[in-house]
Amino acid sequence: MTHPRFSPVASLAACLMALAAGCTAQGVPASDPGGGAPGGGPAAPKVDRLVLAVDPLTGEETNELRNMSSPSVWIYRSVYEYPIALDIKTGKLIPGLATAWKYGADGKTFEMKLRPNIPYHGGGKWGDFVAEDLAYMREDISRPDSLHGQTRYFRSAVASVEARTDTDVVFHLTKPDGQFVLAMSETQGGAEVRSKKQYDAEGNPVGIRGAHVGTGPYQYLSREQGTKAIIQRVETPHWTGVTPDFKEIEYRFVREPSTRLAALLTGEVHMASLPDDLQVQAVKQGKKALQGIFPGVRVFGQMLCCYFKEEPGQPQSGFVFPDSPLQDVRVRKALNKAVNKDEMNKAFFGGRGQNMIVNHFHPTRDGWDTGWERRWASEYGYDVEASKRLLAEAGYGPSRPLNLGVFTLAVTGVAGGPDIAEALGNYWNAVGVKVNLISIDAAEFARRGRNKEYDSHIQVFGTGSNQWTGLSVTNTSFATGGGVRTVKMEELITELTNTLEEDKRDGVWRKIGEELFSAHMGIQLFYLPAEAAVDPTVIGSWAFPGSLTGTWTHVHNIKAAR
Numbered sequence: 001m002t003h004p005r006f007s008p009v010a011s012l013a014a015c016l017m018a019l020a021a022g023c024t025a026q027g028v029p030a031s032d033p034g035g036g037a038p039g040g041g042p043a044a045p046k047v048d049r050l051v052l053a054v055d056p057l058t059g060e061e062t063n064e065l066r067n068m069s070s071p072s073v074w075i076y077r078s079v080y081e082y083p084i085a086l087d088i089k090t091g092k093l094i095p096g097l098a099t100a101w102k103y104g105a106d107g108k109t110f111e112m113k114l115r116p117n118i119p120y121h122g123g124g125k126w127g128d129f130v131a132e133d134l135a136y137m138r139e140d141i142s143r144p145d146s147l148h149g150q151t152r153y154f155r156s157a158v159a160s161v162e163a164r165t166d167t168d169v170v171f172h173l174t175k176p177d178g179q180f181v182l183a184m185s186e187t188q189g190g191a192e193v194r195s196k197k198q199y200d201a202e203g204n205p206v207g208i209r210g211a212h213v214g215t216g217p218y219q220y221l222s223r224e225q226g227t228k229a230i231i232q233r234v235e236t237p238h239w240t241g242v243t244p245d246f247k248e249i250e251y252r253f254v255r256e257p258s259t260r261l262a263a264l265l266t267g268e269v270h271m272a273s274l275p276d277d278l279q280v281q282a283v284k285q286g287k288k289a290l291q292g293i294f295p296g297v298r299v300f301g302q303m304l305c306c307y308f309k310e311e312p313g314q315p316q317s318g319f320v321f322p323d324s325p326l327q328d329v330r331v332r333k334a335l336n337k338a339v340n341k342d343e344m345n346k347a348f349f350g351g352r353g354q355n356m357i358v359n360h361f362h363p364t365r366d367g368w369d370t371g372w373e374r375r376w377a378s379e380y381g382y383d384v385e386a387s388k389r390l391l392a393e394a395g396y397g398p399s400r401p402l403n404l405g406v407f408t409l410a411v412t413g414v415a416g417g418p419d420i421a422e423a424l425g426n427y428w429n430a431v432g433v434k435v436n437l438i439s440i441d442a443a444e445f446a447r448r449g450r451n452k453e454y455d456s457h458i459q460v461f462g463t464g465s466n467q468w469t470g471l472s473v474t475n476t477s478f479a480t481g482g483g484v485r486t487v488k489m490e491e492l493i494t495e496l497t498n499t500l501e502e503d504k505r506d507g508v509w510r511k512i513g514e515e516l517f518s519a520h521m522g523i524q525l526f527y528l529p530a531e532a533a534v535d536p537t538v539i540g541s542w543a544f545p546g547s548l549t550g551t552w553t554h555v556h557n558i559k560a561a562r
Helices: 070-076 131-141 151-157 196-202 257-265 276-284 329-337 341-349 371-380 384-393 417-430 442-450 467-475 487-497 502-518
Strands: 049-054 084-086 093-095 098-103 109-114 158-165 168-173 218-224 228-233 248-253 288-291 298-304 403-407 434-438 457-463 523-527 531-534 539-541
Touching (some): 049 257, 093 098, 131 158, 151 158, 257 276, 276 531, 329 523, 371 502, 457 467, 467 487
Parallel strands (some): 403 457
Antiparallel strands (some): 084 093, 218 228, 298 457, 298 523
16 A cells, blocks of 8 residues: 655644534433443433534535535534545544555556445445445536535546446546645545435435435534534444444534633533633633644635636636736735734734744645744734835835725634734734725625635635645635735646655745745734633543644544543
8 A cells, every 4th residue: 555655734733713602502411411321331421412612614505515615514524534534643644435545657547445335324225435436526526516625626637537346446637646645535625425326316415405425423414504513423333433422413603702602601512612811711610621633723814816817727827917916025025014923823812823934834744944934034024114115115105005805704713713804904004004894795705706806805714724735725726715826836836746756745845835935925824723612521532633624523533521
């Protein structure tokens, strides 16, 4: 079996996620909430339904996997599995529903050996996972009307899929692609295994009515628009041997941090992620803070401005908004230097955020250059006068202010996203920028972004994505994100995908990091610790990586208090 090297997920980062706590139904009591199991075994969980308070999801609400990118599919990460899994103890890629994989000699084929006899949910109605399901997955995500963030990638990267037998599948790639192994793993999202047999019989689910069947330790139960989603334990043994403690898990969507805290303190929910000051209050009142294993989520400002007319990978087509002020690196640098990151870190995260030197990169990840640390103060350090001077050099000042739209949206994985956006707006106002704070429906925001309508806007963004996914989605034309693109970055991302030799890839990553750093391709903010506030009388422990988009994954590992 061939396993590529996969550097451990960042060492200080993950998201202080806004796990919203709704204030309505109590947790469903277990049949034996206080007593021990027969024969003197461990005590039963105190509730049958574990309620996790989470932020409302960004984007359109749907259960259709081809439209669910990482910011929205994470609530089902214990429902759907991937050919290649993540070892949450080491951060390395390991066998999932595939037992082995390898590239062909020319790098244009990717072969996988699949596990046999893995049943789909549904009590046998939809049979077992087979190679044809992966061919359907690729076809599904590549449809012309699919909205997934990796749709463009799969369309451009995969020429065809060959199911040789039920357990042998070959992806024929359009060109050598050193990143395809990540595309098939749970670190990226997009390759959630789903049943072709179900699709042939029923079609894809519409909106939130129904869902694809999966193979994970939990199955879909129900969902209410903007309110909650519930998954249910599969009562037959899972192929890994995992048997979750809780019969059901409810993700309850509530935006306000104070409501989440109140619901946690009154026992209406059993976990909530809170801003630092509210988390301190929760712990003082008897709650417990649990941390992810590999903090790796970061928060940053994504500049929406710089789309190529034809995408993906066609910089020669020119830009949709060539005259956008954010096309000027002096403006992008000025916006960075106007932000007092130390002040923001203390105000929003109690000083626990780690300074982001360059987005998507970290000393534990590929391509790190210590020179960026030495240069950071001059390039990104807080300096109001330098910011004003750079804006003046770019032609902006009192008589001609820079106009900038800033979205006050909830941020996946980060509590208080709208407040962070407002704080950034205040810093930019202080250097003469005319900031328009924009409140917009998440679905409408996503639709306009897909249509490339933003010419000079900034969105506060949170993600725990791996290095490749974060880069490709936010700073290249190969996915549907809207961050800064440059011609040089398009060339470098092509070089990276064409480089299969591990000993050469690190150097390409370093060149990519230099382009991100020197071109100021985003507002660099923080890596954050992943911490959840839990009721210790209900939840005993939870092994979760804390570094995947959505942060609160691997809920099948939540152990009941004993």
